[in-house]
Structures are given as C-alpha cells and as structure tokens.
Amino acid sequence: xxHPRAAVTRRTLLAGLxxxxxxxxxxxPSNAAGKSLTLRAAAEPxxxxxxxxPVSRPALLWTDKAPLQRGDELTVRFENTLQQPVLxxxxxxxxxxxxxxxxxxxxxxxxxxxxxxxxxRSAGTLLADLRLGADxxxxxxxxxxxxxxxxxxxxDGDEVVLIEDARLSPTGxxxxxxxxxxxxxxxxxxxxxxxxxxxxxxxGRFRLRFINGCQRGVIAVRIDSYDVRxxxxxxxxxxxxxxxGGTLVLTPGGRVDVLIDATQPPGSSAALTLLDGGKPxxxxxxxxxxxxxxRATPLPPPSPLPVYGLPAQxxxxxxxxxxxxxGALAPAQFDWFAPDKFVPASGPAFQAKRGRTVVLTLTNxxxxxxxxxLHGHHFRLLDRLDDGWKPFWLDTLAxxxxxxxxxxxxxxxxxxxxxxxxxxxxxxxxxxxxxLVS
Numbered sequence: 001x002x003h004p005r006a007a008v009t010r011r012t013l014l015a016g017l018x019x020x021x022x023x024x025x026x027x028x029p030s031n032a033a034g035k036s037l038t039l040r041a042a043a044e045p046x047x048x049x050x051x052x053x054p055v056s057r058p059a060l061l062w063t064d065k066a067p068l069q070r071g072d073e074l075t076v077r078f079e080n081t082l083q084q085p086v087l088x089x090x091x092x093x094x095x096x097x098x099x100x101x102x103x104x105x106x107x108x109x110x111x112x113x114x115x116x117x118x119x120x121r122s123a124g125t126l127l128a129d130l131r132l133g134a135d136x137x138x139x140x141x142x143x144x145x146x147x148x149x150x151x152x153x154x155x156d157g158d159e160v161v162l163i164e165d166a167r168l169s170p171t172g173x174x175x176x177x178x179x180x181x182x183x184x185x186x187x188x189x190x191x192x193x194x195x196x197x198x199x200x201x202x203x204g205r206f207r208l209r210f211i212n213g214c215q216r217g218v219i220a221v222r223i224d225s226y227d228v229r230x231x232x233x234x235x236x237x238x239x240x241x242x243x244x245g246g247t248l249v250l251t252p253g254g255r256v257d258v259l260i261d262a263t264q265p266p267g268s269s270a271a272l273t274l275l276d277g278g279k280p281x282x283x284x285x286x287x288x289x290x291x292x293x294x295r296a297t298p299l300p301p302p303s304p305l306p307v308y309g310l311p312a313q314x315x316x317x318x319x320x321x322x323x324x325x326x327g328a329l330a331p332a333q334f335d336w337f338a339p340d341k342f343v344p345a346s347g348p349a350f351q352a353k354r355g356r357t358v359v360l361t362l363t364n365x366x367x368x369x370x371x372x373x374l375h376g377h378h379f380r381l382l383d384r385l386d387d388g389w390k391p392f393w394l395d396t397l398a399x400x401x402x403x404x405x406x407x408x409x410x411x412x413x414x415x416x417x418x419x420x421x422x423x424x425x426x427x428x429x430x431x432x433x434x435x436l437v438s
Contacts (some may be wrong), residue, residue, distance in 0.1 A: 035072050039143070040079045041108075043132060047165050048174070048187045050194040057166075057174055057257045058128055060143040068147045068323040070123040070308065077115050080108040084137055084173050090145075091127040091253050092235030092395060093118060094309065094377055095413035101132055102342050102432065103416050122308035123149035124235035125160075125209045125255040132420070133339035135178025135429055139166055142213045142253065152306065153231075155259070155295055156204035163221070163250075163274065163283065164213040165190050167426065174285055180427045188214075188274055188281055197269075197285040200262035202293035205302075208230075209257050212250035217276055218369060218398045218424050220249045221259075225270035226286065229302070232257030236378055236393040237305035247275070250398040252371055252424070261298045266290040283432040286317025290368060310393060311410050314380060319357040319408065321404070326399065326421050336421060336431040344416055347438040352411040358435075359408045364399040368425040372397050376417035377438075379409035411437040 038060045045054035068074075076099065078088050085107035090099050098104050108114050117339040124147055130140040144160045145250060167175045167184040175181045189417050201207055212219055228243040234255055248256045253398065264270065265401050274281040309337045359382070364370045373396045380389035381397065382405075399405050414437050422430045 009115060026387075034075070035066050035068070036075045036077060037068070038062070038065060038077045038079075039088065039128060039146075040081060042081045046189070046192060047194060048168065048189060052172065055168075055172060055174060056142055057140055058086075060128055060141045062145070068145060070147055070149055070379065072120045074118050074120060074145075075115065077113070078108060079113050080110060083110050085109050085112075085133075086130045086140070087133045088114065089129040089132050089253055090118070091129055091142075091373075092127055092255070092378075094121060095119075097376075097415040098414065099155050100375060100415065100417060102339060102418060103344055103434070107133055120147050121149045122236070122321050123305075124232055124237070125211065125257055127236050127253060127255070129253065130179075131215070132430060132432070135338070139174055139177045140217050142211070142212055144209065146209065149305070151396060153207065153302065154205065154299065156201065156205045157206040158209070159198060159206070160191070160209045160211065161189050161198070161212045161221075161272075163219065164192075165215060165217060167396060171319040177426060178429055185409075186276070186278070186287065188283065190272070190283045191297075192374045195282065197287045198272075198284065199287050199289050200260065200264075201289050201291050202262055202266055203296070203298050204262045205299045206260045206262065207275060207330055208260060210248055210250060210253060212252055212254045214252055214369070216252055216422060216424055218249065218371070218429055220247050220275040220365060221283070222247045222273045222275060222280075223258075223270060223286065224273070225264055225268075226260050228338050229259040230256060231259055231302065231305060233249060233392050234378065236310065237307050238392050239304040240302050251285055251398045253373065254396050259302060260286065262288055263298055264288045298299055300359055310378060311411070314357045314389065314404045314408050314410060316357060316359065316382075316408060319359045320350065320352050321359045321361070322413075323361045323363070324349065325363050325365055326363050326367075326372060327401075327423065336358065336433050337422065338429060339432055342432050342434075344434065346434070348416065348434045349419070351438060353438040354411060354437055356411050357408055358411050359406055361406050362397070362399055364406045366403055366423055366430075367401050369401060371424055372399065374407075374409070374417075375410040375419065375422040376413055376415065379407040382406040382408055413437060 044059040
C-alpha cells in the first residue's frame with residue numbers, strides 16, 4: 001500500500017501559475033571570473049528530534065564559502081571522507097557536460113578526490129546532491145548553492161530554507177533510503193534543526209529560498225498570514241505571482257524562491273507548516289521583530305528577474321516527439337537502469353540535433369506518483385491540449401498515478417545527459433537512462 005505521504009502532488013502550485021511570463025534572454029557578463037568551489041562529503045552530528053541526542057549522518061560541506069556570481073568559471077574540487085563511494089550531482093546547472101554524473105564523472109571512492117570545471121550561466125538557487133547511486137546507504141544530503149545576479153534584487157534579507165526528512169530505527173539511527181523502512185516514524189528538519197524561527201524586520205522585504213531536500217517525498221509548505229510572492233522555480237526566474245493560500249509545493253530537489261514583505265505587527269508570528277499527506281507538521285515561524293521599521297511603507301511590487309539562456313519560444317510543430325513510460329514494474333523492460341548498472345554505451349532513449357525542440361510524453365504506469373528529473377536542460381510543462389505551455393521552467397516534475405504529462409525543451413547543449421525517475425516513496429529505487437544532443 002502506498003504511504004499517504006506519497007499522495008501529495010504539484011497541483012496546488014500549478015493551479016496558481018497561470019499568468020507567468022518571462023523576459024528576454026540576456027548575454028553572459030564579459031568579466032567572467034575564475035573561482036573555486038570546494039566541497040567535502042563528511043559525517044556530521046545532527047539533532048533530528050528535539051530533546052534527543054545528535055546522530056551521525058553524512059553531510060555535504062561547502063568549505064571555502066566563496067560567493068558565487070553569474071558568469072563565474074568554477075573549478076569544482078570535491079573530497080570524499082565518508083566510508084563509501086559517493087557521486088556528486090548538480091541540480092539547475094544547465095549545459096555542464098563536465099559535471100554530468102555517470103557520464104563525465106564517476107563515484108569518488110572513500111578518501112578520493114575529484115576536480116572539474118563548470119560555468120555558471122544563470123543566477124538562481126542550485127543544489128549539489130550526493131543521492132544518485134546511494135540507495136541502501138545512509139540518507140544522503142543536498143547542499144544549497146546560491147548564484148547571485150549581476151544586479152541583485154532589492155531585498156533586506158536572503159535566506160535558504162532547506163527541509164529534509166529522516167526515518168529512525170528503534171535504536172535511533174537513520175534508516176537507509178531506497179529500502180523498506182516499515183512503520184518507522186517520519187522526522188523533518190528545517191535548516192538542520194527540528195524547528196526554526198526566521199526573523200523579519202517591519203516593512204522589510206525578504207527573499208526565502210525554499211528547498212525540498214527530502215529523500216523521495218513531494219511536500220508542501222504553508223505560510224500563514226502573509227502574501228507569498230513566488231519569483232523563481234527550480235533555479236530559474238518567474239514573473240512574480242502570489243502562491244495560492246500561501247502554499248508552496250516542492251518535488252524532491254525542487255526549489256521555490258519567494259518574497260515576503262514584513263507587513264505584520266511587531267512581535268507577531270506566522271506559522272510555517274509542512275504538509276505531506278499525513279498530519280500537518282509544524283516547521284517553525286516567521287517572527288516580526290520589535291525593531292524600528294526599515295522604511296515608512298513596504299516596497300512596491302517587484303519587477304521580474306532577468307532570464308538567461310532560455311528561449312522565449314519553442315517551435316512545437318517541428319519538435320522531436322518521444323514517448324517515455326515511467327513506473328513500469330520491470331524497469332529493464334523500458335531500459336531504465338539502477339545507477340550502478342548504467343553505462344553510457346547502453347544507448348540513449350532518444351537523440352536530438354542541437355537547437356531542435358524535444359517534446360517528451362511522460363506516462364506514469366505505476367500505482368503511486370512518480371518523480372521525473374531532467375539533466376542538462378530546463379523544460380516547459382505543456383498545456384493539456386498541446387497548444388502552448390505553462391509560463392515557467394522546471395527541471396523536476398511529479399506525475400500522479402495513471403496520468404500523462406508532456407514537457408518540452410530546447411536541446412541547446414551537446415552531450416549525453418541523464419534522466420532520473422523514481423516513485424515518491426521512501427523505498428523506491430532511483431532509476432536512470434540517457435538522451436543525446438548532437
């Protein structure tokens with residue numbers, strides 16, 4: 001039986017996205033800087049439940065903390081100090097062929113190191129991720145990476161809100177993802193703690209970058225008492241719009257950037273509540289401080305953020321169209337592979353010439369929601385009648401049992417790229433296959 005937590009979908013979010021538009025593509029800055037990004041996989045103590053002792057859990061650490069800027073040319077240095085091989089993956093970093101897992105990069109053994117170069121083509125909220133190929137091991141972490149724009153948005157605070165889940169054995173140790181956890185309780189953390197308060201100063205504007213760092217689950221976060229203005233999805237800008245009911249729906253690895261104008265009275269608080277299909281879980285609060293207001297009145301509505309490297313139009317009439325079933329009981333039947341069984345020579349699911357539009361028809365044949373993640377490119381979600389698209393970009397999509405969605409993207413970046421699929425269920429295996437842009 002599917003756990004009720006797996007039943008949450010993106011419907012609430014998608015229903016509120018009807019009026020989005022995007023601005024035109026802008027060039028890369030001419031003063032691109034060479035920087036390093038140093039990451040280390042290590043075990044760290046974490047408190048998963050208030051009043052309990054810390055437990056050791058894998059973490060992904062950003063050791064040099066150098067600010068990241070759009071246009072930067074990064075030398076990524078990665079060190080694995082865990083007792084198992086790990087595979088570094090980036091989410092939201094389009095066209096980074098040198099970083100592509102299982103193609104350009106292999107798992108790094110215990111004590112090993114890796115180094116490669118990538119370009120930061122756009123600003124936004126990215127993720128570094130260690131989960132691909134880690135089924136059956138201790139739950140692996142994600143690490144938020146914020147890439148700033150040339151002209152930052154006017155805000156009075158900018159904070160990541162990372163939500164992660166865990167399940168504990170009777171002895172209090174974290175259980176492995178990708179295997180059956182029985183009736184072990186679910187625990188959630190916000191920024192590594194069982195709960196957290198986020199302080200807002202009166203009449204200030206604050207950017208909150210919500211991230212679903214859960215292992216498999218689709219979640220929603222409800223923000224009480226405030227207008228919640230969405231400005232970005234999955235690391236790409238959106239024309240600002242209000243989230244319906246103050247509720248954000250996030251796929252695993254999904255990111256939603258929002259603006260909050262602190263218009264509530266000093267000393268007041270607003271609840272942050274997690275919704276996963278079960279009992280609502282308190283995550284924390286937005287607390288309005290008693291400090292003097294930052295300005296006499298709130299700021300006016302924001303302008304859209306600039307979009308980089310994504311086309312204004314997708315020619316659907318001449319698109320390459322591909323059927324891609326998901327959720328088959330026998331994955332090999334449809335050439336989906338466990339990460340440790342995948343080899344580039346297995347052959348891509350499809351091949352597209354550079355510059356051509358690709359339309360994928362994703363049909364969920366499973367009895368539970370499926371999650372689909374596209375590497376290398378962001379995509380549009382097409383309308384049901386295939387006469388247009390939703391006005392936002394995504395890199396991950398949740399598809400309910402028995403449903404079909406069509407997505408479209410411009411095959412801009414040459415190379416072999418992965419696609420990931422898994423059920424929104426703790427015990428579900430991660431599966432991959434590839435596509436080729438030539």
